[in-house]
Amino acid sequence: MKIKKPLKEDQIQSNFVSIYRMRYPDIPIHADSSGVRLTIGSAMKMKRMGRLTGWPDLFIPKPVKSYHGLFIEMKTPDGDVSPEQKEMHAYLLSVGYYVTVCRSVQEAMDAVHKYFNA
Known part of the structure; x- marks a missing residue:
């Protein structure tokens, strides 16, 4: 029997985005x-162009109730949120965005459903 390797963060994110786009094609x-x-060199260029450390992985620009939009930080089940990410998440929450950390495709879909139906 072949043992399945756990998905990497980018694989979880890619799978989630594919499902999200099928489910919510207009958002x-x-x-x-x-x-x-x-x-x-490219990293330095991106920093000069405005790239920020700690910025969440995904953004859904749909206001719901008191929130301006939804930010999602994707992690593997054992992945850690960095201090810079925690600081950025706190800032985004303080200015009216909803921020959540998700560790699976299902968790991310549940978070979107909860946010859209708040």
Whole structure:
């Protein structure tokens, strides 16, 4: 019997985005490129162009009740949220965005459903 390897963070995110886009084709979802490996030169260029440390992986620009939109930080089941991410999440919450950390496709879909139906 072949043992299944756990999904990597980018695989969880890609699977979630595919399902999300099928389920909600009229509500955009945007992915931040911070999880992409870059050369030092490209990373410096992106920082000059406005890339921020700690920015969540995904954004859904749909206001619901008192929130301006939904940010999702994707992690593996054993992945840690960095101090920079915690700080950014706290800031985004303080200015009216909903922020959640999800560790599976199902958890992310549940978070979206909960947010849209709040």
